[in-house]
Amino acid sequence: MSLRSIHKVIAGISKLEGAGVHIYRSLAIREMRNFTPFMLLDHFEASSTSGFGPHPHSGMETISYVLKGGLAHEDFTGARGVLLPGDLQFMTAGKAIVHTEMPIPQKDGSNSEGLQLWVDLPEKIKEIKPRYRDLRSFETPTVTTDDGKVSIKIISGTALGVQSIRELSYTPMEFYHYKIQPGGEFIHPVPQSFNFFAYVIKGSGFVVDGTEIAEHSNCYFKQDGESISGKNTSEVDTIEVALIGGQPLDQKVLQIGPFVHTNKARIDQAYKDYDSGTNGFELLKTWKPVIDKGITEEMLDGPLKDLIEDRERQRELIGV
Secondary structure, X not given: OOEOOEEEEEEOEEEEEOOXXXXXXXXXXXXXXXXXXXXXXXXXXXXXOOOEEEEEXXXXXXXEEEEEOOXXXXXOOOOEEEEOOOOEXXXXXXXXXXXXXXXXXXOOOOOEEEEEEEEEOOHHHOOOOOXXXXXXXXXXXXXXXOOOOEEEEEEEOEEOOEEOOOOOOOOOEEEEEEEEOOOOEEEEEOOOOOEEEEEEEEOOOEEEOOEEEOOOEEEEEOOOOOEEEEEEOOOOOOEEEEEEEEOOOOOOOEEEOOEXXXXXXXXXXXXXXXXXXXXXXXXXXXXXXXXXXXXXXXHHHOOOHHHHHHHHHHHHHOOO
C-alpha cells in the first residue's frame, strides 16, 4: 500500500482558555483554520480550580477524551456525565446546546488532561436535536503489533482486524490512540477518501516520512496514499500519538466562536438566539447549573456519585 506524504506540520500553540485551562491548540489557528471535517483540536490540562463555564454550541459535534484525571459535564437539558481516564464523550450540539465542563479534583492534587476535537456536521443535519454518546475505557479494544512495541486503542475504526464497538459521530471518522515504545513502528491502512492527521500527545522522536514531529505538534497528511506510517526513534521515550481521520464534507465552513455553520447569517442568528433564549436556547432561561463553579467533595458524594457508581456497574457487567 502506498504511504501518505506530509501536507503540513504545525506546532501546538500554548495558551489559556476558559477559567485558566492550559491548552495546546493545533487546529483552528492561523496556520490551519480547519481540516474538513475537523474544526478544532485542543490538548488541555486543567487544575481543580479551572474549567469551562456555561457556553453554547451549534452546528457541530465535540469529542472529549480524558487521558488522566477526570471531567464532569452538565447541560441545560439536565444531562450530566462523568469521564474518567480512557473515557470519551461524543456530544452533538446540533441546533443548540449550552453546557459546562469541569475537571474532577484528584486526591494527589494533579491536573486532569485530555483532548477535545470539534467535528463539523453535514449541513442537512446541523439543526438536529442535541445528543450524547459515551464510550468507556473498558469498552474500547486495544491491540498490539511489532512484537508488543506498539499498542493501538481503537476508539473508532478498525486496526489489525479488530473493530470499535460502534460508530459514535454522525460524520464518518476514525480515531486511534497509539503508544509506541522505543524502536517501535507501524503502518496503518486508512480510507483513501478520508483526511487524516497525527497529533503527538507525548514524547520525542516520532518520525513520519523522514520528518520528526515534536511533542504537542500535529502532522497533517495529503490524500495521496492508502496508509500512514510512523516510528519511534527515541531510545528512552514511549511516544503517544492520536491518529485521527474523517470524511471531508463538501460544504462551506464558517466558524465564529462556538458556532459552526455554512454562512454568516446563520451564525448571526445563533448569537441572537443565544442572547434572547429562543429558537433552541429556551432552556437557558431557567437552567441552574450545579457544577459550573467547580467540583466539590459534596458533589462527588451527591449528584455525581450515582454517575460514577453506574459507570462501575457497567464495567462489572462486561467483566473487565
